[in-house]
Amino acid sequence: AQRVTQPEKLLSVFKGAPVELKCNYSYSGSPELFWYVQYSRQRLQLLLRHISRESIKGFTADLNKGETSFHLKKPFAQEEDSAMYYCAQRNTGFQKLVFGTGTRLLVSP
Amino acid sequence: DVKVTQSSRYLVKRTGEKVFLECVQDMDHENMFWYRQDPGLGLRLIYFSYDVKMKEKGDIPEGYSVSREKKERFSLILESASTNQTSMYLCASSLSYNEQFFGPGTRLTVL
Numbered sequence: 001a002q003r004v005t006q007p008e009k010l011l012s013v014f015k016g017a018p019v020e021l022k023c024n025y026s027y028s029g030s031p032e033l034f035w036y037v038q039y040s041r042q043r044l045q046l047l048l049r050h051i052s053r054e055s056i057k058g059f060t061a062d063l064n065k066g067e068t069s070f071h072l073k074k075p076f077a078q079e080e081d082s083a084m085y086y087c088a089q090r091n092t093g094f095q096k097l098v099f100g101t102g103t104r105l106l107v108s109p
Numbered sequence: 110d111v112k113v114t115q116s117s118r119y120l121v122k123r124t125g126e127k128v129f130l131e132c133v134q135d136m137d138h139e140n141m142f143w144y145r146q147d148p149g150l151g152l153r154l155i156y157f158s159y160d161v162k163m164k165e166k167g168d169i170p171e172g173y174s175v176s177r178e179k180k181e182r183f184s185l186i187l188e189s190a191s192t193n194q195t196s197m198y199l200c201a202s203s204l205s206y207n208e209q210f211f212g213p214g215t216r217l218t219v220l
Contacts, residue, residue: 009149032206043113044152044199044211086151090206095140095159096167097209101151 002027004087006100013077014108021072021103023061023087031089033063033070034097038084047072047085057081077107112136113212115200121218128187130215132200141183142209143167143175146197158183190219 003026013019025031035047048056050063050070061072070087087100116131132141142157144167154167156175164175172194176184183202187194200212 006151043213044201046208049208088152095203095206096142096154096157098154099144099152101149 002031002089002091002098004089004098004100006085006087006103008103009101010104010106012106012108015079016076019072019074019077019081019105019107021085021087021105023070023072023100025068025070025087025089027068027089027091029092031091033061034088034090035059035061035070035072036086036088036099038086040083044086077105079107079109081105082107113200113202113210115198115212115215117215118213119216119218121220122187122190123220124191126187126190126219128190128217128219130185130187130198130200130217132183132185132202132212133181134183134202134210135181136202136204136210137180138202138204138210139180140203140205140209141177142201142203143173143183143185144199144201145169146199146214152199155185190217192219195219 005024033050037047038044059074086102088097090097113134143155144152146152153169158164158177174186198215201209203209
């Protein structure tokens with residue numbers, strides 16, 4: 001079965017520190033990988049997807065097929081980055097997403 | 110902007126009641142999804158629909174059913190609510206294999 005693993009439930013950093021939220025997936029083919037974010041009192045929204053290879057709000061994520069990872073990184077965290085982050089995968093030809101358990105990022109001043 | 114709306118933000122029901130959660134999207138998306146969101150468990154797919162009157166079970170369909178009579182509306186039904194169905198329910202929609210857009214969620218409490 002597909003599985004997306006986010007090992008950290010909570011990641012707490014200081015403003016200006018680098019951030020890396022870990023995500024590992026289990027599918028052996030060519031999945032699509034996504035990061036979704038939920039800010040306080042807001043709806044869940046797409047942050048970025050690996051096929052677009054872009055940086056959103058300073059975040060980047062690189063798909064590493066050898067390590068089956070899709071870690072989310074930002075060199076200098078900001079307080080407004082505090083949110084719940086979910087990694088998700090979708091396998092080729094399928095509509096549904098499989099989500100990880102989420103990591104809460106807390107950026108302190 | 111895509112708009113996905115859910116009928117209630119908060120709902121309190123009693124054990125055994127039949128519960129309807131409604132979701133409406135206004136962008137002509139063919140795919141619609143129902144998830145439940147629980148701390149430590151993330152989002153788990155209950156059911157999804159890729160067309161009117163079509164539905165497929167997700168990962169945790171037990172105790173739930175769905176209805177999609179019109180393209181814009183996807184209903185989640187709890188036939189006989191139980192306390193373990195207390196959760197946040199999220200609806201989402203998407204166009205083909207594109208980004209899923211989420212509603213604001215319904216926090217359901219079953220007493």
